Amino acid sequence: MTARAARPPARRRRAGGLGPSPLWGYAMIAPAFIGLAALYLWPFLKTFAKSFMDTPAFGPGTWTGLDNYTGLLGDGDFWDAFANSGVYTGILLLGVPAAVVLAAMIQQISRGRAVYRVLFFLPVVTLPVAVSMVWRFIYNGDFGLLNWALSLVGVPGQYWVADDTYAIYAIGAVGIWMSLGVNLIILGAGLQAIPPELYEASAMDGAGRVRQFLRITLPLLSPSVFLVTVLTVISALQMFDLVFVMLRSVDNTALDGSKTIVYLFYEKAFVQFDQGYGAAIAVVLLLVIMLATLLQFRLQRRWVFYD
Amino acid sequence: MRHSKRGAAAAALAASALVLAACSGGGDGEDVTLTYATWSDDQKPAMEAIAAAFEEAHPDIDVEVQVLPWPEYWSTLQVGAAGRTAPDAFWMLADQYPAYADNGQLLDISDAVESAGVDLAAYPESVMDLYERDDAVYGLPKDYDTNGIWFNKALFDAAGVAYPDDTWTWDDARAAAQQLTDPDAGVWGIAAPIDRQGGYYNSIYQAGGEVIGDDGQAAIDSPEAVAGIEFWTQMQADGSSPTLQQLSDTEAVQMFMDGKVAMYFSGSFWAQRLYGDEAVRATTGVAPLPMGEQRASMISGILNAGYAGTEHPEELAEFLVFASGEEAAVLQAESGAVLPAYAGTQQPWLDAMPEFDLQVFVDAVDYSVPLPIAGNAAEWTGLESEYLAPAWNGEQSAADAAAAYNAAIDEVLAE
Missing domain, CATH: 3.40.190.10 (Periplasmic binding protein-like II)
Structure with missing residues (x-):
């Protein structure tokens, strides 16, 4: 309190003729706040309200309380979609350790490090639809590059994106590849923050590369790994575009067994005109993402090291 | 220099905003x-x-x-x-x-x-x-658009099979599809996807069945409708068609254009695309859909x-x-x-592609059936592959799959 009481004269001088009015502060954040409110907050509130309504294709809906939510509980498609999103998220999480190892390897390269970063980052800045189209060709069961490569080593090919046994894994592989670039940037930044003296000192004490990685790199990188993990889970649970472009062909029977939660939302709300039901799916997804993120923040105490 | 460029861009932006405003104004004599x-x-x-x-x-x-x-x-x-x-x-x-x-x-x-x-x-x-x-x-x-048989003359010639014509029955189509299939060459007689507009709806009505009955309920489990579905599942069972998986990796029309399938039952709307490719144009023919109990073609x-x-x-x-x-x-x-x-305006369309016998599609209007629509059609047609694929894959009989799908359609219609 005393410290604050001592401050005002200085602050008044700095603020100049504008005065100390708190309104000025609000005015400064207004553009960002109005934008966020109009683009995120308002749609969210509308969605939340709609999730308690029975909505016709057009026009206002009628309040039906929790009907949409109880409908979800008994909807096998909903649980299937959740399971598929879970599997997809699990696959993408496998990409995190791979990204850590890759980032550490790239860090070891003294010349041309940027070239590797660019190569891994390219998929991130490429249009997802274009990427998905190319992967469809690669996965094609009859003429695809992947089956051709497998045939060279005597492995029988599959209809990767036309068979629901494989489709979600095939998509997961593309998802890992597409998210690798961003993960490498975050992890790369984390690696550069580790003081090189630690490696020098440990080398003198006789630590090898593997030991250094496990005892120095991993603990000190753990905040970055945590960030990457949280972001991966959030974005994986929201995956839509890969299913939309890679599985939605004329009559792909693999689509039924591979719909993700956001795809189901799209289908209910925008193909079948049932926006209330779609809104309920979106709200449940929001809750799941919040819970998953909270849980991770809880668990981080056990493994994330902040110095 | 940089500043003036930015200034010009801003001016251009402002100008285009004015134009937009002028366009969206409208009304009062403007x-x-x-x-x-x-x-x-x-x-x-x-x-x-x-x-x-x-x-x-x-x-x-x-x-x-x-x-x-x-x-x-x-x-x-x-x-x-x-x-x-x-x-x-x-x-x-x-x-x-x-x-x-x-x-x-x-x-x-x-x-x-x-x-x-x-x-x-x-x-x-x-x-x-x-x-x-x-x-x-x-x-x-x-x-x-109505439907007909798009067929590859070269593949028919190579297999020594007579071209389809207006005397064709279902049996002729099935036999030809078998004769045309040559696994070694990677050629199938027909493409048999789960295609309602170009495929099984037509055969359901050709067999005398209906998709939606007069009472507004699903009628896809009637013996006639099941016969219409079996027309396609038999083609799959015979091995006369690429599998559903192959057809979802490579669309039927693409398979047809690549000379992988000899017949593709589908709509008049492909005419321009097939005609646009000179190699395809030279080998493509058109014939009416084969006759079941009666003639029928979906129209949309x-x-x-x-x-x-x-x-x-x-x-x-x-x-x-x-x-x-x-x-x-x-x-x-x-x-x-x-x-x-x-x-009376169809003639220029026919004249635009004289090598194709497109009159087939105009004639089909006489025996055409409107695409069945009821309730939330987007919802129940979306369930089609889930329920019918097992019949196409040979895991379930056409009758069982049709009965299950029928119940699912009725459930949507009851909502």
Whole structure:
């Protein structure tokens, strides 16, 4: 309190003729706040309200309380979609350790490090639809590059994106590849923050590369790994575009067994005109993402090291 | 230098904003702009020709043709209509139509139709049936499509099989498909996907069955309808068709164009694409669908419809009548893009592709059946592959799959 009481004269001088009015502060954040409110907050509130309504294709809906939510509980498609999103998220999480190892390897390269970063980052800045189209060709069961490569080593090919046994894994592989670039940037930044003296000192004490990685790199990188993990889970649970472009062909029977939660939302709300039901799916997804993120923040105490 | 460039850009931006403001103003004797949303790049030139012809007759009206990508077309339109920013004129399909027509989203153009003296008998009756409403006219058909057999003459010649013709029965089709199949060469006799419009709906009606009965309930489990489904599942069981997986990796039309399948039962709407490829043009023939208990072909057609929330209802109604009228129909026919709906304007379409016997599709109007529509058609047609794929894959009998699908359709219709 005393410290604050001592401050005002200085602050008044700095603020100049504008005065100390708190309104000025609000005015400064207004553009960002109005934008966020109009683009995120308002749609969210509308969605939340709609999730308690029975909505016709057009026009206002009628309040039906929790009907949409109880409908979800008994909807096998909903649980299937959740399971598929879970599997997809699990696959993408496998990409995190791979990204850590890759980032550490790239860090070891003294010349041309940027070239590797660019190569891994390219998929991130490429249009997802274009990427998905190319992967469809690669996965094609009859003429695809992947089956051709497998045939060279005597492995029988599959209809990767036309068979629901494989489709979600095939998509997961593309998802890992597409998210690798961003993960490498975050992890790369984390690696550069580790003081090189630690490696020098440990080398003198006789630590090898593997030991250094496990005892120095991993603990000190753990905040970055945590960030990457949280972001991966959030974005994986929201995956839509890969299913939309890679599985939605004329009559792909693999689509039924591979719909993700956001795809189901799209289908209910925008193909079948049932926006209330779609809104309920979106709200449940929001809750799941919040819970998953909270849980991770809880668990981080056990493994994330902040110095 | 950099500053002046930025200044120029800002000026340009401001200028374009003014232009936009001027365009969206409209009303009081000023120029009116109508937007016309479509989903076909192939048809864009024809649609622009129609817009230009209309602008010539109405110098104060500007028609802007927009091509939206097909996967997003319906969600864009629905969100636009709900948010009151839908395009003025747009293409409408029969399975989407009830949701719009019965919820006050479409402009009633009956006055304009009457004052222009449009003869409604000029449009195919079975297409009009799809869009009929007692008290209003929500647009007029722009085109229609019926089905036939697209076949590869070279593959028929190589296998020594006679070309399909109007004497063909189901048995002929099945036998030919078997004879044409050559696994070593990677050639199949026919493409048998789960395709309602070009495939199993046709055979259901050819067998005397129905998809939706007169009582408004699903009728796809009747013995006749099951026979219609079996026509296709037998082709799969015979090994005369690529599997469903192969057909979802590579579309049937692509397989046909690549010379991998000898027959593709589908719509007149492929004509322009098949004709556009010279190698395909030389080897492609057309024949009527084979005869079951009777002849039948699905018919569908695009409706030129308008948004009820438009700022310019009168001009819009006038444009819609024009876009489905005789002059516009001839423009479409000449482009070869589609078979126009207006009676007597089909000749230029036939003449545009003389190597193809396209008369088959015009003749099919006589025995055509409107695409079955009931309730939330988008929802129950979306369940089709889930329930029918087991029959196509040979894991379930056609009768069992049809019974399960029938129950699922009724469940949606009961909602």
